Amino acid sequence: MSVYTVTTRTRASRTAFWGALILVAGLALAPLFVGRGTIQDLFFILTMLTLAQFWNLLAGYGGLVSVGQQAFVGLGAYALYGAVILYGVDPVVSILIAGLVAVVLAVPISVFAFRLQGAYFAIGTWVIAEVCRLSVAQWRAVGGGTGTSLPREAVAEMMLVPTIETALDVRASEARDILAYWLALILVVATIAGIYWLLRTRRGLALAAVRDNEEAARSVGVDAGRMKWVVFLTSAFGTGLAGGLIYLQKGRISPDAAFSVTDWTAYVIFIVVIGGLGTIEGPIIGVLVFFLLQSLFADYGAWYLMLLGLIGIGVMLFAPRGLWGLLSERTGIQLFPVRRRLAGGALKGREG
Amino acid sequence: MTVLSLDSVSKSFGSLKVTDDVSFDVPEGQALGIIGPNGAGKSTLFNLVTGNILPDAGTIRLNGRDVTREPAMARVRAGIGRSFQIPQPFQKLTVFENLLVAATHGRAARERDMRDPCAEVLERTGLLPKANAEAGRLSLLERKRLELARALATGPRLLLLDEIAGGLTEGECQALVATIRAIHAEGVTIIWIEHVLHALNSVVERLLVLDFGRVIGLGDPAEIMASREVREIYLGIEI
Numbered sequence: 001m002s003v004y005t006v007t008t009r010t011r012a013s014r015t016a017f018w019g020a021l022i023l024v025a026g027l028a029l030a031p032l033f034v035g036r037g038t039i040q041d042l043f044f045i046l047t048m049l050t051l052a053q054f055w056n057l058l059a060g061y062g063g064l065v066s067v068g069q070q071a072f073v074g075l076g077a078y079a080l081y082g083a084v085i086l087y088g089v090d091p092v093v094s095i096l097i098a099g100l101v102a103v104v105l106a107v108p109i110s111v112f113a114f115r116l117q118g119a120y121f122a123i124g125t126w127v128i129a130e131v132c133r134l135s136v137a138q139w140r141a142v143g144g145g146t147g148t149s150l151p152r153e154a155v156a157e158m159m160l161v162p163t164i165e166t167a168l169d170v171r172a173s174e175a176r177d178i179l180a181y182w183l184a185l186i187l188v189v190a191t192i193a194g195i196y197w198l199l200r201t202r203r204g205l206a207l208a209a210v211r212d213n214e215e216a217a218r219s220v221g222v223d224a225g226r227m228k229w230v231v232f233l234t235s236a237f238g239t240g241l242a243g244g245l246i247y248l249q250k251g252r253i254s255p256d257a258a259f260s261v262t263d264w265t266a267y268v269i270f271i272v273v274i275g276g277l278g279t280i281e282g283p284i285i286g287v288l289v290f291f292l293l294q295s296l297f298a299d300y301g302a303w304y305l306m307l308l309g310l311i312g313i314g315v316m317l318f319a320p321r322g323l324w325g326l327l328s329e330r331t332g333i334q335l336f337p338v339r340r341r342l343a344g345g346a347l348k349g350r351e352g
Numbered sequence: 353m354t355v356l357s358l359d360s361v362s363k364s365f366g367s368l369k370v371t372d373d374v375s376f377d378v379p380e381g382q383a384l385g386i387i388g389p390n391g392a393g394k395s396t397l398f399n400l401v402t403g404n405i406l407p408d409a410g411t412i413r414l415n416g417r418d419v420t421r422e423p424a425m426a427r428v429r430a431g432i433g434r435s436f437q438i439p440q441p442f443q444k445l446t447v448f449e450n451l452l453v454a455a456t457h458g459r460a461a462r463e464r465d466m467r468d469p470c471a472e473v474l475e476r477t478g479l480l481p482k483a484n485a486e487a488g489r490l491s492l493l494e495r496k497r498l499e500l501a502r503a504l505a506t507g508p509r510l511l512l513l514d515e516i517a518g519g520l521t522e523g524e525c526q527a528l529v530a531t532i533r534a535i536h537a538e539g540v541t542i543i544w545i546e547h548v549l550h551a552l553n554s555v556v557e558r559l560l561v562l563d564f565g566r567v568i569g570l571g572d573p574a575e576i577m578a579s580r581e582v583r584e585i586y587l588g589i590e591i
Contacts, residue, residue, distance in 0.1 A: 004471045202456040202463045205445070209453045212442035219402060219436070220454035220506055221428035278444070342448040342483045345471055
């Protein structure tokens with residue numbers, strides 16, 4: 001029998017678990033109490049949080065700083081439009097197709113991208129995303145360079161919408177927003193739960209080791225290349241799902257919008273950096289700060305973007321672990337603890 | 353039985369030959385010391401043995417099996433553990449987690465089965481009180497101990513130590529040497545690159561001298577240290 005024990009849970013994490021359950025239940029019931037505008041805002045927050053969690057998985061845990069995640073948003077979104085327009089697949093089912101297409105295309109993309117490291121990987125992924133944008137712009141069946149809209153009949157007959165319409169006594173357009181919002185909620189909960197589960201497995205530990213020192217990780221038997229590849233593909237899948245969902249809700253797509261480096265990567269990096277890279281809590285804080293800033297200052301155009309840049313630089317200089325890192329360092333609170341603490345045996349009564 | 357066997361191994365970086373037709377065997381249970389001036393190709397030799405770099409020519413056998421083209425991961429699982437000259441801890445992980453990564457991946461084992469073996473290694477290397485400390489916050493001695501502990505956590509049959517005594521005080525060095533002796537006494541085969549010769553010679557049974565990537569001496573430590581060529585190479589270094 002083992003003399004030593006290992007614990008990961010903390011008092012804060014137990015409280016956080018119940019708090020999260022209540023929050024998710026509250027968010028699930030939100031369409032009953034709030035208006036369409038709030039639902040759209042919440043949809044934006046949830047989808048940006050999903051994108052931020054996957055970028056954080058890539059950069060914060062895998063050490064893969066990508067500036068080309070918009071490739072998978074765009075590919076996922078266009079896969080959804082392609083499935084709906086060309087094959088008449090239900091838009092909700094097409095979200096899964098969006099994720100699958102993104103992950104399948106991530107395989108050849110990884111062959112090119114993984115030949116590069118560090119800053120070259122970052123620039124390489126951006127170039128690949130631009131190649132994707134230019135290629136999709138040649139696809140006339142989905143509107144070429146000017147883009148297209150989801151067919152009216154496909155949207156009208158979308159699964160679950162009539163049920164929501166009747167049950168909540170709302171118009172079809174509002175029912176579609178509510179459905180997209182619920183799907184976004186499911187996606188973000190699954191994303192956070194999945195990433196948290198991964199980080200608590202031995203593969204998650206190996207991923208952290210690769211992030212800290214790849215050469216040393218290899219020297220203790222970690223297959224660093226495979227770990228990075230799996231993270232890249234997982235991230236592509238999740239980002240593709242989010243891309244499909246975002247453009248299902250928008251109802252209209254164009255290559256410039258779907259492959260926008262500002263909307264789907266720069267803002268996402270901002271969210272993760274100010275919240276705290278390499279933590280699950282960081283992107284949650286980051287997305288709330290980002291939403292607040294956008295609500296207050298987005299009308300100021302270029303000044304708004306400069307403000308985001310200044311805040312990003314300020315946080316990097318004065319709180320390199322982000323706002324959550326700052327809070328966590330001072331209070332010791334971890335809502336999603338992954339640290340394994342050894343206890344028992346000769347450690348009884350001693351503080352490590 | 354021979355644990356490690358190198359046969360005419362060579363490696364060049366561009367026009368610079370860093371490992372030049374190196375051949376030697378290490379029998380099971382032996383402690384072999386490797387010395388040589390800076391730039392002699394000692395760490396490159398370790399990287400060739402561990403699979404971090406591949407040789408241009410020659411054969412490397414581990415327990416009789418040709419591993420020349422096998423990746424580093426496979427060699428760890430075949431029983432090679434190594435420490436780095438400059439400690440390379442997983443900074444944001446705790447000391448215990450550093451060992452847990454090594455144990456679970458180096459031995460392809462489940463996390464819960466490696467809990468006690470990791471704690472035992474921590475006890476043996478004097479790191480148990482620091483088990484839950486972040487590795488990035490350790491002192492130099494503790495980092496050196498962590499290098500040793502992490503290599504041991506993989507369950508090695510062959511332990512490669514790269515200048516593990518460098519930069520330590522005399523007292524710290526003696527304590528570390530005692531730990532290495534104890535590990536060797538348990539039957540672990542050791543290859544140890546070191547500039548701190550008195551520490552090295554208190555453990556190893558055989559000494560290999562490298563210069564410009566070539567083996568210029570291999571044999572009994574006392575005889576090797578007495579040879580004129582070695583004294584010339586080490587001129588200025590306290591013997």
